[in-house]
Amino acid sequence: MHLIGEHIVVSDQALNYLKNYLESKKYSRVFVLVDENTAKHCLPLMDEIKYQKIQIESGEINKNLDTCTQIWDALLHGKADRHSVLINLGGGLIGDIGGFCAATFHRGIDFIQVPSSLLAMVDASVGGKTGIDYRVYKNMIGVFAQPVMVFIQPRLLDTLPERYFMAGYAEMLKHGLIADAEYWQELRVLNKRRIKLQIEKSVEIKRTITDDDPHEKGRRKILNFGHTLGHAIESYCLEQGRDLLHGEAVAAGMFMEAIVSAKTGLTHEDILHIRETLLSLFPKAPIALEEGTEIWNYALGDKKNKSGKVNCTLLTTVGKAVYDIRIQYPEFQEALRIYLSS
Numbered sequence: 001m002h003l004i005g006e007h008i009v010v011s012d013q014a015l016n017y018l019k020n021y022l023e024s025k026k027y028s029r030v031f032v033l034v035d036e037n038t039a040k041h042c043l044p045l046m047d048e049i050k051y052q053k054i055q056i057e058s059g060e061i062n063k064n065l066d067t068c069t070q071i072w073d074a075l076l077h078g079k080a081d082r083h084s085v086l087i088n089l090g091g092g093l094i095g096d097i098g099g100f101c102a103a104t105f106h107r108g109i110d111f112i113q114v115p116s117s118l119l120a121m122v123d124a125s126v127g128g129k130t131g132i133d134y135r136v137y138k139n140m141i142g143v144f145a146q147p148v149m150v151f152i153q154p155r156l157l158d159t160l161p162e163r164y165f166m167a168g169y170a171e172m173l174k175h176g177l178i179a180d181a182e183y184w185q186e187l188r189v190l191n192k193r194r195i196k197l198q199i200e201k202s203v204e205i206k207r208t209i210t211d212d213d214p215h216e217k218g219r220r221k222i223l224n225f226g227h228t229l230g231h232a233i234e235s236y237c238l239e240q241g242r243d244l245l246h247g248e249a250v251a252a253g254m255f256m257e258a259i260v261s262a263k264t265g266l267t268h269e270d271i272l273h274i275r276e277t278l279l280s281l282f283p284k285a286p287i288a289l290e291e292g293t294e295i296w297n298y299a300l301g302d303k304k305n306k307s308g309k310v311n312c313t314l315l316t317t318v319g320k321a322v323y324d325i326r327i328q329y330p331e332f333q334e335a336l337r338i339y340l341s342s
């Protein structure tokens with residue numbers, strides 16, 4: 001077993017540790033939140049645990065208040081009290097919405113993250129951000145709330161569709177780019193045999209950053225590399241009904257923000273390597289140059305930005321990032337043009 005900090009377990013026996021943990025805590029009731037895919041592929045691995053199942057429908061479109069109502073109703077119906085626990089068994093969506101529902105139910109009940117997608121393992125389950133989308137805006141409503149434990153069982157990835165695997169890989173590449181040049185070099189060539197070690201490395205990077213700055217007042221913002229423009233593209237595509245995953249949008253955002261990072265000192269050579277790597281691993285986002293103004297409007301509406309300005313996290317070199325750097329529309333437009341013509 002690999003224990004990261006005091007409450008993150010990475011192990012192919014993680015679900016056994018979860019069982020022991022629950023026995024030691026003596027919760028009044030145990031609820032497990034799943035979607036139809038994790039109900040099918042992951043829940044059977046928890047057959048030694050006594051729980052009540054809450055099932056919601058998968059898909060970002062369902063990360064909303066109606067689904068929260070469904071979860072709160074199920075908790076009420078199942079007689080959850082303040083000594084109950086909610087286990088979120090799924091990808092980032094399940095973790096975010098389940099965490100939010102637990103953090104607000106009875107002013108907060110314990111919750112445990114059992115991430116089953118790569119993105120949830122290396123990113124969403126660590127750091128305490130929970131929430132839902134509101135209207136067309138991603139993660140607009142939410143709270144910071146820490147799970148009591150995170151149990152990561154890498155073998156759950158065996159059933160994860162490849163496209164979702166790669167979406168999680170985008171966040172791992174980000175960890176290398178903002179914090180560890182050597183790790184970035186390793187990740188440039190995908191090697192699934194090393195994924196368990198790489199999950200540990202990514203979790204360590206994310207945890208260190210978020211422990212230092214849990215409420216994103218400063219340094220935590222470096223984790224937003226690729227996310228200002230990535231979120232704008234994602235929100236725009238969501239509104240248009242276009243098919244794009246969070247990690248794919250982040251890959252596009254990192255591509256563009258790497259180009260803009262020339263102004264914070266990132267070398268031409270590093271920019272080329274980043275572009276090359278991202279193009280080799282991810283499909284292009286389904287957007288066009290003429291849609292630049294609309295996408296930019298989403299960047300202006302991002303909750304991370306203040307008073308009509310767009311701030312980004314940019315790289316100064318591979319492995320180091322700076323945050324709150326203002327970028328202008330022409331810089332975005334040029335980066336978008338290069339992205340679409342590459």
Ligand SMILES: NC(=O)c1ccc[n+]([C@@H]2O[C@H](COP(=O)([O-])OP(=O)(O)OC[C@H]3O[C@@H](n4cnc5c(N)ncnc54)[C@H](O)[C@@H]3O)[C@@H](O)[C@H]2O)c1
Pocket residue numbers: 035036037038041042058059060063090091092093094096116117118119120123124125126127128129130138139156157158159160161164167168246
């Ligand atoms: N809280 C945070 O810090 C944070 C960080 C990054 C992303 N997020 C959020 O995470 C979400 C994206 O997460 P995601 O990529 O995991 O998407 P997801 O939760 O939608 O899961 C992707 C798909 O994979 C399926 N799935 C999950 N695990 C599986 C498994 N083991 N076997 C088979 N199928 C499986 C799911 O049912 C779903 O269809 C977004 O809503 C994003 O905003 C949150």
